[in-house]
Structures are given as structure tokens and as C-alpha cells.
Amino acid sequence: DTAVSQTPKYLVTQMGNDKSIKCEQNLGHDTMYWYKQDSKKFLKIMFSYNNKELIINETVPNRFSPKSPDKAHLNLHINSLELGDSAVYFCASSHRSGMGKNIQYFGAGTRLSVL
């Protein structure tokens, strides 16, 4: 009974392609996130949505477009993939306020390889 699930787990694609990664959480959280873990192993936030509204947008190329159809889903679409986009992408969710705020629950990650 996975709390935060993301698909696919692995994604291998050619440069220039467009791809999407999906994320769903069944924890009843109101905030969802996308992180990128690069080759240097840093886990860096890319985007955050609270109740379908974008609240954090780090300096990320506009080829990356998050979409939140509802509170439980946050998808990541990437256009014109580049070699440097190869990384592991993690989805996470949390409560925005109250008990347990700031404690984020992560999906298992999507390993993207751009050839």
C-alpha cells in the first residue's frame, strides 16, 4: 500500500524527446514536491504545489513543467530532454501546516537516463 508512488521507475530516452513522470500520494497531504538528485548526489527541490497552487519554483529551465490536476497528484513534464537532465527525480508530499509539517514523504524515485 504505497504512500507516494511515482511512475515510471526507470526512463531511458533520446535527447530532444519529451517525457512525463507521474506522482500520486494517498496520505491526504496538501503539498507535493519534485526533487532532482544529480550525479553529485545533492537532493535539490525543483517545484512545490500546495492545494494545486505553485508555491515553490526554483531556478529550473522552463522545459520542465509541473502539473497538479488535484491535491493527490503532481506530474512532471520535460520537453526537449538534454543530457544534463539525466538524474533521479523524487516526488514527495507533506502537510503544509500543523503537526508533521516539514516532514516530507518520498516516492522511490524515477531514474532518467538521456542518451
Added chain:
Amino acid sequence: DQQVKQNSPSLSVQEGRISILNCDYTNSMFDYFLWYKKYPAEGPTFLISISSIKDKNEDGRFTVFLNKSAKHLSLHIVPSQPGDSAVYFCAASARNDKIIFGKGTRLHILP
């Protein structure tokens, strides 16, 4: 600019002994600190946290210590068990802002 630093990429500890993982931060606005544990091919999982109004928080075998004047926190695991072998990420946030993660320390528990 690394606001959260874990200067030891790896640490090996004998089973049953104490594991001490260290973390330094530079941003004095951070008011909440967390430790996450990550196994290969899985996402990070929350382990323990501490608010800046405290200097210690304990949960079973895990204790986090915070030294605000030194901008330093540490995670103590005692006794260390084989299942503790993982990568441990230190993280910090300021007033409900985004969480900044360190680079992680790989802990090996030796039999």
C-alpha cells in the same frame, strides 16, 4: 553555496557500537532540522527531527543533538544494527520554507 554540509561521505561502525553522523549549517534562519535515511533504489524516509528551540530529541535508538551556537547537529545511533547501513541525509528549513538537504553520509555497519 551549500547551506547544509555533511563533510563525511562515508562512515564505518562496528555492529553494537555507537554511530555518530555530523552535519553543519550556515543559515542562522534555519529553525527546523531533520534526518532522513535512504536505502538503494528507494526514496528517503524520515527518521527524526528537532526544532531550534530544543537541543536534543530522542526516539528509541536515535538521538539528534543540536548546537545552535556552533551551527552543528549530530545524529547518534546506539546500538548500531546491520539494518542501519544506509545513506543518511541531514536537512534544514526556515519558517516553513523549502527544505535544504545535505549531500548525505553513507553508513556501513560492520559485523
